[in-house]
Amino acid sequence: MAAVGRFLAAVTLAAALSPGTGTDQVPVLAWSTESSLWAPDAAPPVGRILTAEQLSSYLKPALDRGPKTVLLFLQDKLSVEDFTVYGAPYGNKQENAFSNLQKALETSPSSLVLPAVDWHATSSLLSSLQQQTGKRPLYVHQLTIHELRLNASVPSLLVVHLPYTSSSIMMPAKEALTGNDNIIGEVLQTLKSEGVPFLAILTASRPSKITQDGPMMVLGPSRQLLASRDEGESEARGSYPPLAYNQTEDKACILFWAAGIHISKGGTPVDLTNRTFGPGAIVDVGSSTCENETATLVLEYDNIEKLGRVRIVFKMSNRLYKVSGKWWFTLDQVEVYLDNDRASFNVTQVYAPAMYSYHCKRVAQDEVASSILPWSSSTRLWDVIFDDFQIQGFGVKGMHFSYASDCAGFFTPAIWMGLLTTLLMVFILTYGLHMITNLKTMDHFDDPKGPSISVPQTE
Template sequence: MATGMFALLSALLLLEAPWRAASSQQVPVLLWSSESSLWSAQPSTHGGHVTTDLQLNQYVDAALCNGPKNVLLFLQEKLSIEDFTAFGGVYGNKQDSVFPNLENIMESSPSSLVLPAVDWYAANILPTYLKEKLGVSPLHVDPSTLLELRLDANIPSLLIVSLPYTSSAGLVATKDVLRTNDQMIGQVLSTLKSGGIPCTAILTAFRPSWVNRENDFGVGSFGRQLLAVEAETPSYPPLSVNDTENKPCILFWASNITVSMDRELDLTNATFISPGSQITAGSVCRNDSAVLALNYNNDIRIIFRFDNRRYPVSARHWFTMTHVEIYNGTVNATFLAPQVNAPSNYSYHCEFVSSLPLYGPLLVRNTSESSPAFTWRITITDFQIQAFNVTGMRFSYASDCAGFFSPGIWMGLITTLLFVFILTYGLHMVMSLKTMDRFDDPKGPSISVPQTE
């Protein structure tokens, strides 16, 4: 029997300081089931622990193997652990809580589990993982359509309920939306309970709703503060290309993608936020080469071509982005990218991959082609890609384009060497001083000089 979700959250608040500074990229995951002792054998979470996708899959597998085959997934647009601490009955005052149904469900369920910090990409790929494990297509439902369904306890099913989140910054609007979502959760579960259908339910979100900044804490702040400029990083999963076994073989992420010729087009949302069904059509994964093709509704197509070779000098394989091609009808462009390379078991990251001289450039126009490539311009910010040796939805260690010896490091080294030279020269001068081997004796006979007339 669960001891209560919000009692657990109260204990976690005492240990949350180490992970609050990094919680801008984590979302909570709440699991409960009508079957008892599902997660008793799983290791318990502790303050500061961030649950990865593999660890979350272990919790889900335990529920799918030993629990009901009917899975109910509540997906909220945004959710953070701070929503429960700010609007829930954490300190025993449940009268003002906006989660009365969720509190009662977590306390009365035979099995329940609270994961306060889960990597955002793990929550984003959770519907796909459940679909593969259950072998059924997900069905998006709401309380009205749920009454028309005829569920069987012996037949697996995946029901997804989408929950909104307010776009307003006001606490009152947020509180009202969370209260409405809690009522919807209670209504859906009451419908299943009245029909005698056992189920396992999961509540999570695509991205966090609260962004905790490091300088919000007067004591014990983490990270560098001097000359640091904090920028918001988009929290969406990388774009993936799957192989024949439906496993990711190419990962691509960027905070901004802009192409321009006669006008400037921002393709970021069309690539990561709301991609079309054919966004990666034409992409190819091989051991010695790879192709990432991005297809957009405005007839623009961007193709990244990669080559993977073994170099005897380094005794390892390295991949190189050989070409970047842009197609838009009859006006095409090809850019060479010989500097975009990394070991094949690494990913490649660069702050700017652009054809503009202002940022490098890493993309060089192919002068051998006759098409007017100079009219095309492309800039990708926070570019990161991995085209070989991909394992799951997480990038491998990144080989960054920024060199280790930056201008600031060179200035520090030269200044240090100059001071060391001056100190060494001064010590040498001091140590080379010698005392006089004889002195004039003032007590000796005086020298007389005879005078001649």
């Protein structure tokens, strides 16, 4: 049976039979480019939770005889239920959050699956690997790993941190797991292309809590990180897919989406949403361009009522910042043409990591949008509004947005209200303490034992 089949069978039984499933254990997956590192029956019986010593004994043969390059994918949270809920090994790959991981297990000469390991053991796995390899861990990123010069004969311990959040406010669990799986695929592909033999280990520091009743739903349009889309998400964001500019017939290089597009100059804004997305779209994106460091999305409309010919241009750039060692993309300029009239907005607040998309609830030239499209005297008559705006000009894979960098500020009205209320209570408490410490007693009291006052009586 293939490694994936053994793994899914093991995790399913582990979820049903192991005590405390999902609360005190995490899975550990290991695979290597070299064969015969583990016996076919090396996996423990289903239902047994391995301790730190037992985990070390299972990994020891691969560390002793396997490749010198050890690659640890360390996720914040992971449980066996993640694989049973979000994995679809024999179905559509779009519904499977672990397609790259399953492919790695299927094609690796040696693999080991430990469905249930005490999370205290996995949280200290990095220090244990450091002791066994004699090397300090080197934290790497999927975008910079190709810059490393690895020597197959020299031991090295590489660590790739995989974030995970189960909060539907920040990111749906399936979205996060899919993104982490894409990171795993990119790192493995880089090592294979350079011909570096390796031993890879995937685990987490703590178990996650999986709760799912029915289909996964996305709550609200804000902070929707569109690594994948399902029916619930389509209903939440709209019934139409994002607008894509394809540099080739089968590969998109720019994605754009908005819940509403309204443009005008000195009049009532005209809605261009249905003309841009869905079956009634008439927009032309043929003038758009894609390069490694620059991208331009051009939306052209003909014969729009009250406006005539409309042209909207988004100019983006992709730069490497040496301080952080990462590529970031920025939306530098937005230009709007109405026949012979032109409005140009020099944008400074739209940026995100190169592999991410950018999302904002509202992008417009007004105070509500926090001047994302900066106001100027030359554009004061223009109304340019994008509701639920999302764009990605680099690192596009398929027809789905990557993780989104959101424009939402940290200090929301609720946070400001809480801060002001706290300051008011602190002021009242300080004033009360000040009054108590300044109380003074009377300097003189009447002596009750003194002579009483006598009033003479006259006849």
